[in-house]
Amino acid sequence: MADSQVLTDTAAVTGPFGRRPKPIFSRRNIMLYGTLIVIAVYYLLPLYVMVVTSLKGMPEIRFGNIFAPPVEITFEPWVKAWSEACTGLNCDGLSRGFWNSVRITVPSVIISIAIASVNGYALANWRFRGSEVFFTILIFGSFIPYQVMIYPIVIVLREIGVYGSLTGLVIVHTIFGMPILTLLFRNYFVSVPEELFKAARVDGAGFWGIYFQIMLPMSLPIFVVAIILQITGIWNDFLFGVVYTKPDTYPMTVQLNNIVNSVQGVKEYNVNMAATIITGLVPLTVYFLSGKLFVRGIAAGAVKG
Amino acid sequence: MANDKPFQPFRNLNAKIASIPMILTALVIFVGCTLWTIFYSFTKSKLLPKLDFVGFDQYERLWGTRRWLVSIENLLIYGSLSLIFSLLIGFLLAALLDQKIRFEDTFRTILLYPFALSFIVTGLVWQWILNPDFGVQHAVRSLGWESFNFDPLYNANIVIYGVLIAGLWQGTGLVMCLMLAGLRGIDEDIWKAARVDGIPMWKTYLFIVIPMMRPVFITTIVIITSGIVRVYDLIVAQTGGGPGIASEVPAKYVYDYMFQSQNLGQGFAASSIMLLTVAIIVIPWAYLEFGGKRRG
Numbered sequence: 001m002a003d004s005q006v007l008t009d010t011a012a013v014t015g016p017f018g019r020r021p022k023p024i025f026s027r028r029n030i031m032l033y034g035t036l037i038v039i040a041v042y043y044l045l046p047l048y049v050m051v052v053t054s055l056k057g058m059p060e061i062r063f064g065n066i067f068a069p070p071v072e073i074t075f076e077p078w079v080k081a082w083s084e085a086c087t088g089l090n091c092d093g094l095s096r097g098f099w100n101s102v103r104i105t106v107p108s109v110i111i112s113i114a115i116a117s118v119n120g121y122a123l124a125n126w127r128f129r130g131s132e133v134f135f136t137i138l139i140f141g142s143f144i145p146y147q148v149m150i151y152p153i154v155i156v157l158r159e160i161g162v163y164g165s166l167t168g169l170v171i172v173h174t175i176f177g178m179p180i181l182t183l184l185f186r187n188y189f190v191s192v193p194e195e196l197f198k199a200a201r202v203d204g205a206g207f208w209g210i211y212f213q214i215m216l217p218m219s220l221p222i223f224v225v226a227i228i229l230q231i232t233g234i235w236n237d238f239l240f241g242v243v244y245t246k247p248d249t250y251p252m253t254v255q256l257n258n259i260v261n262s263v264q265g266v267k268e269y270n271v272n273m274a275a276t277i278i279t280g281l282v283p284l285t286v287y288f289l290s291g292k293l294f295v296r297g298i299a300a301g302a303v304k305g
Numbered sequence: 306m307a308n309d310k311p312f313q314p315f316r317n318l319n320a321k322i323a324s325i326p327m328i329l330t331a332l333v334i335f336v337g338c339t340l341w342t343i344f345y346s347f348t349k350s351k352l353l354p355k356l357d358f359v360g361f362d363q364y365e366r367l368w369g370t371r372r373w374l375v376s377i378e379n380l381l382i383y384g385s386l387s388l389i390f391s392l393l394i395g396f397l398l399a400a401l402l403d404q405k406i407r408f409e410d411t412f413r414t415i416l417l418y419p420f421a422l423s424f425i426v427t428g429l430v431w432q433w434i435l436n437p438d439f440g441v442q443h444a445v446r447s448l449g450w451e452s453f454n455f456d457p458l459y460n461a462n463i464v465i466y467g468v469l470i471a472g473l474w475q476g477t478g479l480v481m482c483l484m485l486a487g488l489r490g491i492d493e494d495i496w497k498a499a500r501v502d503g504i505p506m507w508k509t510y511l512f513i514v515i516p517m518m519r520p521v522f523i524t525t526i527v528i529i530t531s532g533i534v535r536v537y538d539l540i541v542a543q544t545g546g547g548p549g550i551a552s553e554v555p556a557k558y559v560y561d562y563m564f565q566s567q568n569l570g571q572g573f574a575a576s577s578i579m580l581l582t583v584a585i586i587v588i589p590w591a592y593l594e595f596g597g598k599r600r601g
Contacts, residue, residue, distance in 0.1 A: 119327045145535050208319065
């Protein structure tokens with residue numbers, strides 16, 4: 001009895017449990033896997049179409065079928081999308097947007113996580129009068145449509161002299177990443193045994209001492225989750241990019257949209273799809289490398305907002 | 306750590322200093338900027354915000370503008386269909402994945418990857434697939450069905466359904482993950498009891514499991530709806546609001562009036578309405594979830 005209890009417990013942690021159904025090719029299994037495979041094909045189709053279109057030449061696209069694999073593989077659209085595609089007067093391709101996005105994403109991720117983790121730590125272990133009130137405002141604030149706040153923020157950024165610069169955009173990403181990240185870190189630090197915190201206090205460690213020597217080393221997994229969440233979120237942002245930067249500093253998503261949806265010139269669908277897939281490559285790589293951690297990130301993010 | 310101590314402003318000074326960014330964000334951005342926008346939505350601001358009060362004029366003009374009405378209508382159609390189908394598809398996918406299958410991780414990875422892509426990428430891919438001259442319509446016609454018609458992005462009557470296809474492709478993975486977590490949270494004994502009683506599986510889901518997952522459903526609905534109200538990038542990338550104004554949405558209306566038509570007052574009024582919509586959804590939810598007891 002005790003043994004079976006242990007078995008169920010470990011199984012409950014690792015996932016589905018109970019015996020596997022015996023016959024592998026039962027009608028139920030064929031139906032089940034058949035449905036799943038059809039669905040999986042449907043979900044993969046756009047990715048497939050993106051890739052094959054980007055590897056074809058324009059004549060082949062004009063006379064062929066978008067679902068057909070390329071007859072003659074060419075990487076020219078990729079080269080063109082990266083270094084020659086035009087947005088307005090600039091014809092230096094997506095590479096500029098890519099580097100802008102890198103220069104936006106890296107500091108935004110670092111700063112937003114640094115601030116939010118300290119915030120979460122303060123909220124979990126060093127509560128002060130009013131701290132919960134601010135936290136509640138922060139969480140409810142995350143439901144406010146961004147459109148309500150974008151214009152006043154333009155004024156604030158202009159007043160402090162960073163409107164239109166990458167610094168301004170980094171500040172905006174830090175602000176709007178704060179609710180979810182603070183929640184993530186606060187919930188994590190709350191679950192750290194209090195005895196550990198108290199022992200450190202007895203030994204004379206202060207606010208920063210405990211943070212850097214105990215909390216930080218203990219919470220690396222949650223930092224990874226936060227990094228995944230922020231990289232994909234900030235890389236994929238469009239609204240803030242278009243509002244708070246100028247054409248020179250447009251992030252990749254904005255530049256991509258300008259390239260593909262520009263009304264001038266002949267539409268080069270293969271270049272457009274190459275540009276699209278290049279833009280999606282960063283979050284996709286993060287997603288496929290991170291696996292379960294990504295799911296954990298969105299599940300944590302999904303708790304509230 | 307108790308909160309009920311006498312007021313000591315310098316107690317926990319480090320924690321207070323460390324919380325300054327959070328306090329500023331909460332007060333200046335979330336409270337301050339929101340109130341500012343609502344306040345200025347009652348003024349005649351055009352190119353620049355100015356304090357020239359006109360009462361509810363901006364709102365009256367808003368509800369008299371055809372583009373806004375189309376936007377609201379689209380939001381209602383897109384929103385309700387997107388909500389229903391995301392829940393339905395998300396739950397069915399989760400139920401499929403919960404059948405103790407092999408390669409569960411692989412299937413989940415495939416179903417969730419669109420969620421990692423931006424709305425811009427999503428919109429552009431589906432714009433390409435739904436392109437009548439090259440995409441699905443062309444492919445089916447070249448198979449021999451010459452009269453096949455499927456051009457949602459070029460047909461004002463059905464364009465919003467074209468956007469819906471893309472939106473569902475991007476977002477159902479997330480709903481599936483939430484539902485799957487909910488299903489996994491249900492005690493296995495419930496399933497055993499239902500099996501012993503000879504209740505068919507679909508009945509167990511419908512009458513036992515789904516009612517038990519109420520909190521998961523409510524959270525998911527709140528997440529989906531607050532995302533729907535914000536829908537902007539997808540429209541910009543996929544249709545640009547067209548053909549004509551057939552696929553306009555409120556978020557785009559706000560952006561265009563604030564930053565392109567230089568009619569700030571309209572933008573403020575429209576965004577205030579968006580805020581009101583979210584409040585109507587979030588406040589009852591918050592009341593249900595946290596009402597009475599305060600959660601620390």
